[in-house]
Amino acid sequence: MLLKPSVFVTRQIDPVALDKLAKIANVEVWNSDSPPPREILMEKLRTVNGIITLLTDSIDEEIISSASHDLRVISQMAVGYDNINIQMATRRKIPVGNTPGVLTETTADFTWALLMAIARRVPEGDREVHQGIWRPWGPNVLTGQDVFGSSLGIVGFGRIGQAVARRAIGFKMKVRYFDVQRYPELETELNVQYASLSTLLSQSDFITLHINLNPSSHHLIGREELGIMKPTAYLINTARGGIVDSEALYDALKFRQIAGAAIDVFETEPIPAHHPILELDNLIITPHIASASKQTRARMAMIAVNNVIAGINGEQLPHCVNPEVYQS
Ligand code: DGY
Numbered sequence: 205m206l207l208k209p210s211v212f213v214t215r216q217i218d219p220v221a222l223d224k225l226a227k228i229a230n231v232e233v234w235n236s237d238s239p240p241p242r243e244i245l246m247e248k249l250r251t252v253n254g255i256i257t258l259l260t261d262s263i264d265e266e267i268i269s270s271a272s273h274d275l276r277v278i279s280q281m282a283v284g285y286d287n288i289n290i291q292m293a294t295r296r297k298i299p300v301g302n303t304p305g306v307l308t309e310t311t312a313d314f315t316w317a318l319l320m321a322i323a324r325r326v327p328e329g330d331r332e333v334h335q336g337i338w339r340p341w342g343p344n345v346l347t348g349q350d351v352f353g354s355s356l357g358i359v360g361f362g363r364i365g366q367a368v369a370r371r372a373i374g375f376k377m378k379v380r381y382f383d384v385q386r387y388p389e390l391e392t393e394l395n396v397q398y399a400s401l402s403t404l405l406s407q408s409d410f411i412t413l414h415i416n417l418n419p420s421s422h423h424l425i426g427r428e429e430l431g432i433m434k435p436t437a438y439l440i441n442t443a444r445g446g447i448v449d450s451e452a453l454y455d456a457l458k459f460r461q462i463a464g465a466a467i468d469v470f471e472t473e474p475i476p477a478h479h480p481i482l483e484l485d486n487l488i489i490t491p492h493i494a495s496a497s498k499q500t501r502a503r504m505a506m507i508a509v510n511n512v513i514a515g516i517n518g519e520q521l522p523h524c525v526n527p528e529v530y531q532s
Contacts (some may be wrong), residue, residue, distance in 0.1 A: 209253040209276075209516040214240055214261050217281060218505035225509045229254070229516060242267070249275055254512040256280075259287050259492075260473070268292040277515020281508035282495075283307060284444060285525055286417040294526045301511030301521040305363065306503035307495035312367035314494040315442045318466035319410055322438050322488050324348040349409065349436065349463070351375055357408030359401065359424075360415030360443065361387055368412055369394045380404045383415075406432045410440060417444035425449065430456040438464045442494040445470040454481045468494045 211225060213233045225231050232252075234240045239260045240248070248255060249271035257263055259282045268278075268289055278293060279301040293300050321327060325348045332339070332346075339345050352375050358365045361383040372379050373395065380399040381387075391398065401424075405411060411433065415421050425439070426449040433439070439462060441448055450471045456462050464486035473492060481487060495504070511521045520530055 210251070211254040211256065211512055211516065212248040212252045213256040214245075215258055217256065217508070218502040220502065221505035221509040224506070225513065228513060246270055253277075254279065254516045256508050256512055257288065258282065259284060261287060263288040263293075265289045265292045268296060268298065271296065271298070276518065277301065277512055277521065279508045279512040279515060279521070280525075281504050284416060286444060286446070290526050294528055297529045299515055299521050299527075299529045300525050301508065301515065301523050302525050303504040303507040303511075304523055306507060307500050308363040308367050310497045310500040311364050311442055311494045312371060314468065314496075315364075315368050315412055315414075315440055316371055318440050318442065318468065318488060318490070319412065319438070320351060322440070322464045322466035322486075323351050323410070327488055328485065349438070351377070351410070353377065354409040355380070355407060357382070357399070357404035357411040358396070359383075359404065359411065359413045361390070361396075362414060364442075365412075365414035366390060366394065368414065369396050380408060401429070402432060405429055406434070408437060409434070410438050412440040413443045413447055415443055415447060417446045422446050423449040425453075427452040427455070430462060433462045435461060436463050438462065438466065441465070441467040441469055443469065445473060450481065454484075457481070457484045457486050460486070464488075468492055 209229045211229045211231050213231060216233055216235065222231065245261060246267055249267060251272065253274055254277045256279045263278060269292060275298055277299055278288060280288060281303055283302055283304045285300060285302050288300055290300055325346045329346050355378040356372050358368055358379065358381040361381040365381060369379050369381065379396040381396050382399055382401045382404045386398050390396065424447050430452055453465060457465060466488040468490045469492050507523060511523055514521045
């Protein structure tokens with residue numbers, strides 16, 4: 205009898221997807237809310253045929269280079285894959301999968317949740333009431349900024365950036381986007397205007413980031429960029445923490461060079477408990493949950509499973525980030 209291939213899954217994922225995988229593979233799931241330690245990842249990659257990873261698993265050069273030749277696929281349950289050394293995986297001819305598309309709308313929804321929350325001071329109001337403070341209605345109590353009719357700058361006009369722009373139509377916003385490429389048809393369809401990064405930063409009331417983290421986007425938003433934003437402007441980040449220089453952001457918020465920021469990601473995740481940025485009242489921060497709807501997480505799990513199944517069967521992954529591995 206043929207041995208079933210083996211797959212290691214670095215966290216509990218949707219049971220329906222896991223059941224599908226268990227029908228064709230011996231599956232071991234890391235049963236903890238924390239990522240497996242490095243030694244475990246190393247050990248598993250030396251023994252399994254496929255692995256499903258999350259963005260909290262650092263699959264770096266050393267780990268990939270020590271993987272066994274029987275490792276046929278790394279399947280990331282996320283659209284981003286900056287935690288994986290793709291170059292090394294490609295050199296080793298290991299296809300890497302990701303889960304694009306299915307989290308677009310959920311992430312765009314959450315971007316808007318953050319944008320509205322920081323503009324209209326929702327967490328502050330909620331905190332006060334929970335603390336037993338209901339200030340009498342007053343002309344200046346918890347006043348924020350209008351979103352309707354304001355201007356929005358979208359950095360990165362891929363799937364998620366476009367979904368954010370679609371939602372802005374209802375708010376009658378003036379929308380600018382910056383990207384490495386232009387989208388002339390979408391400019392008409394979504395009523396958006398292409399702008400340089402500096403124009404976008406200096407003209408927008410809200411700036412939202414939707415690009416991948418890679419060496420060229422690391423600290424794309426630093427001191428200089430924050431310095432040209434309007435003092436009344438807000439920064440929203442649901443992409444990756446490393447795109448923003450967090451020390452520069454701290455200073456910009458503390459010294460009110462910008463009005464506020466609402467971020468779902470940070471350079472170091474989890475953020476250290478006593479990080480000084482957490483003391484600032486013009487920051488909203490959530491723990492990387494922009495794609496966290498039950499339906500989306502189930503869809504992501506199914507794509508990750510489909511990728512891993514294709515990989516262990518020696519077939520091309522439905523969603524592969526390094527298709528060069530298939531060139532002979
Ligand atoms: C991703 O898929 O890259 C997201 O950050 C997960 O929320």
